[in-house]
Amino acid sequence: MIKNYFLTAIRNILRYKGFALINILGLSIGIAATLFILLWVQDELSFDKFHQYADRLYQVEEDQYYSGEIYHVTVTPYPSGPVWKEEIPEIENASRYQWSYGMLFSYGEKAFYEDNCVAVDSTFFSMFSFPVMKGNPDELLREPYTAVLTEETAEKYFGNEDPIGKSLNINNQYEFTVSGLIENPPGNSTLQFDILIPFDFLKEKGQYNDHWGSNSIRTYVLLHEDAILDSVNSKLTRVVRNNVETTTDFSVWPFTRVHLYQYFGYGHPPTPVIFVYIFSIIAAFVLLIACINFMNLSTAKSSTRAREIGMRKVVGGKRKNLVTQFLGESFLLTVLSMIIALILVSLILPIFNRIAGKELIFNDLLNVRFIGGLVILTILITFIAGFYPSLFLSSFKTVNILKGDPVTDRGSGILRKILVVFQFTLSVFLIISTIVIYKQLFYLRNIDLGFDKEHVFYIYMRGEIGKNYETLKEEFTKNPQVKNMSATLHSPTHIGSNSGGADWDGKDPEMRVLIGYSAIDYDYIETVGIEMVAGRSFSPEYPSDRITDSTAVFLVNEEVVRIMGTDDPVGQRFDFAGRKGTIAGVMKNFHYQSARNKIEPLAIHCRKGEELSALVVKLAPGDITKVMKELENTWHEILPPYPFDYIFLDQDYDRMYRAEERMGNIIKYFTILGIIIACLGLFGLASFTAERRTKEIGIRKVVGATVSTVIRLLSREFTFLVVFSCMIAVPAAYFLMNKLLQEFAFHTNLSWWIFVLACLAALLIANLTVSFQAIRAALTNPAEALRYE
Structure with a gap:
């Protein structure tokens, strides 16, 4: 059977x-x-x-409080990890985790800047299961000046040679011995790194801050199986408050939920x-x-x-x-x-x-x-x-x-029409969503940032580069294509925040403000084209602009002025980041974070270029490839051991929206897929209708109906179904897309033409699909349809 x-x-x-x-x-x-x-x-x-x-793995996070609002962060104080492990019995182990960006690693004639080098405690491998290929997991990173490499990184430096025991030079200053080799972190790992080094090296590198109020690193803890999370959270907070006066609350978050649920x-x-x-x-x-x-x-x-x-x-x-x-x-x-x-x-x-x-x-x-x-x-x-x-x-x-x-089958006919309405409702919704997402991405890429990101590149000053900053500036600016050059502590897209001690005349003593901060050299404002709306920018004509151990002069943005509640901030007292200071000028608000966020307050002080992190160069329009080659030659004449490794500011800005772009692309392709599948469904219903009405079409043709008449006859019903789908999809898409756009502090508008275009596209696609079956039915010989009548 x-x-x-x-x-x-x-x-x-x-x-x-x-x-x-x-x-x-x-x-x-x-x-x-x-x-x-x-x-x-x-x-x-x-x-x-x-x-x-x-x-049993957890990430430690914290809630900071500013004038009644909670600011959630995933960073902790530098000294916290070992102290928490020592004082909280529920913690079996703890490891700190901090990126050490842009160090120059070299072996022989091979030299690379490593932006994915991470400093961790020696307890790291007793907590995380990254397979160790060579070396003793219990001993890794216990000795100073040792490094653990991933398989891919080891191959980059040593080829097929055994890396264990070999030396890597860092910043032409430190010699590190390779003590371990591990497999590359898998793609489904939140922790991605190429090189691991001992956490204590950050002290020698000058990247360590032992103040309990400095929150800059990730801390992970391994809890005992019987640990009660609420108890752990209260003890984490108590330990920190025993070391620094703060209202911040600390808590643990399951490590397996960090990737999908973490927010900032x-x-x-x-x-x-x-x-x-x-x-x-x-x-x-x-x-x-x-x-x-x-x-x-x-x-x-x-x-x-x-x-x-x-x-x-x-x-x-x-x-x-x-x-x-x-x-x-x-x-x-x-x-x-x-x-x-x-x-x-x-x-x-x-x-x-x-x-x-x-x-x-x-x-x-x-x-x-x-x-x-x-x-x-x-x-x-x-x-x-x-x-x-x-x-x-x-x-x-x-x-x-x-x-x-x-x-x-009259009942099922109604069902089939409902199903086609459902299909095209989804298709129209996807078309609208795709247009809106791409319109928003276009808006973000073309929004007025408040600074000029075109033809601007920056180079991180690692190792000895900073000491040669003035020489580089003198030689680079001799090139007629170089319009200006300066230096900064952060690129415009990587400015951090500081909650410490902002004060001014008339400030409410109870007010706590989170303010972005950075440092720049002379000419930076002009180099990146930030507009000054009041006062002046930093200038060599004012030697007191440079920061000292106790004093500073600040440039602030319009958000700071708004919070201060003053009409004339220039010259006013503004104490910030442990320095007594005054305001020299007010910058027009510019986007120093993603445009999905509102523009936060920002204060900038002035330092010598050699003390900063990156040099910034503004080029004139022209042959960029040629001028970059000329600058590279100049670079190697001054700093032969260091690669000429640069990042253009517009590319750096685009990286912030990579996730949205990927999601937009996925939705775009599924929109096309949804339309194709919906058309197949419409093709099926048109086929069913044409067969059901074969005799009717035959009779109509006998009495003089044309092909276009038959097409209109069959298309009318389906056009109504698609129009009805649009009536459902448009309000639903408007509501949900409007909610999505509200997540961006700066966003495009939901223009009327988006909805009209989506509906017209759906109608055109549907009618083309139905027309194929309609034409086929219209061209059938009436004698075939009426043969048995």
Whole structure:
């Protein structure tokens, strides 16, 4: 019996090849899209769970309070980790974690700036399970001037040589011995690094601040299994408050939840987990749409199989036998679709990885859990897509079929229309969402930042570079293409904040303000084109502009002036960051953080260029490649041991929106996919309608109806369905996209043309799809339709 069903199913698939091809194509695309999303979601949910003690690892975070508002941060004081471990019995181990950016590592003639070098405590490897390939995990980083390299980094410096025991020079000043080799951190690890060095080295490098009020590093703790989190949190806070006067509260957060749930700043902004929810819903919708298409196409083809069903019933076929047969055909089509979908995933996965910024591999689909899921998914799709068509087809009345009466099913016709409305509602919503996201990205890239990011590059001054700053400035500015040059502590996109001691005349003693801070040299304001709205910028004409141990002169932005509540801030007292000071000038507000955030208060003081972190160069428009080569030659004449490693400011700014750009691209491709699948569904319904109205079309043609008349006849109904879809999708998209844009302090407008364009696109696509079937029906010979009348 089963063999007969199987052979019959194969014969029917071969007999209706076009119908089977469309069905398989729709299901394959839907399943492949679902598998891509499931791979992505699985990867997101797997972050940091590979560690042996993952369920006992926590990140320490803190809540700071400013005039009634909570500012949440994920950094802690420098001395905290070892002291917490010593004084809190629930903590089994602790490790601090701090990036040491831009150090120059060299071995022989190979030299590289390493921006992913991290300083950790020697307890690191007893907490985190990064596989050690060479070296004793219990001894790593216990000795000063030792380093642990990832496999990729070791190969970069030493090739195929054994790195253990070899020396790496840092900043042409320190000699470090390689004591360990570990595997590269996997893609689903929150902690990503290339080199690990002892945390105590930061003291020698001058990057360590032993004040308990300086929050700059990450701290991770391994708790005992019986630890009570509320108790741990209160003890973390008590230890800090015993060492510094503060109102800050400290708490632990599960390390496996850091990747998806971590947030930073005021309020509680959406975290990356929202994308897991969004894409999971999209996966369910795409799969459901594909199944709906299967149902529509199966029922649309019903009339061609009516006589077959009638004959089977005449010779004794029961309804359950017919249901089993049609479910078998559905299962066979689903299996074929699943196989094709897996092939599509394996071929397209590298492209998807580039779009999503992932390192997913096809073998992730071959684990026992995923294979079991695929089997369940196959059975589920078989029933969702095949159960209703099998009941519909098996319900045909034998007498009516053999008399040649048309097959009708009024109730299911309404259902099919509802399903098409659902499909196009989703498609229109996705089109609107994609346009809005791309419009917002365009807005962010072209917003008036308040400074000039074009043709500006900066170079971090590592090692001996700072000592040669004045020489570099003198030589660089001799190049006619160099308009200006200065130095800064932070690039405009990496300015930090300081909560310490801002004070001015008339300030409320209870007010606590978080103020961004940085330091610059003369000419910086002119180099990056920041507008001064009052007072002056720093100048060599005012030697007292330079900061001293006790005094400073500040430039502040308009936000500081607003908080101060003064109309004339220039010359007023402004004590900040432990210095007595005055305000020399007011800068127009500029974006020194992502434009999704509001512009915060900012104060800048003046230092010598050699004391700062990066030199900044403004070029004139022209042949940038040529001038950069000339500057590189000048650089190597002055600093031959150091690579000429620069970053253009516009590229640095674009990196801040990489996540939004990736999400925009993913949504764009799923929008296209949703439209394709919706069109297949519409194709199925148009096919069903054309077959149901074959005789009507034949009669109309006999009495003189033209092809265009028939097209309008069939398109009218579907046009109404799409218009109705737009009426549902537009308000829903407006509400949700407006909510999304509100997450950005600076955002584009929801222009009316976005909604009109999306609806017109949906109508055009739908009518083109329906027109194909309408033209086919209109060109059919009326004699064929009326042959048996």
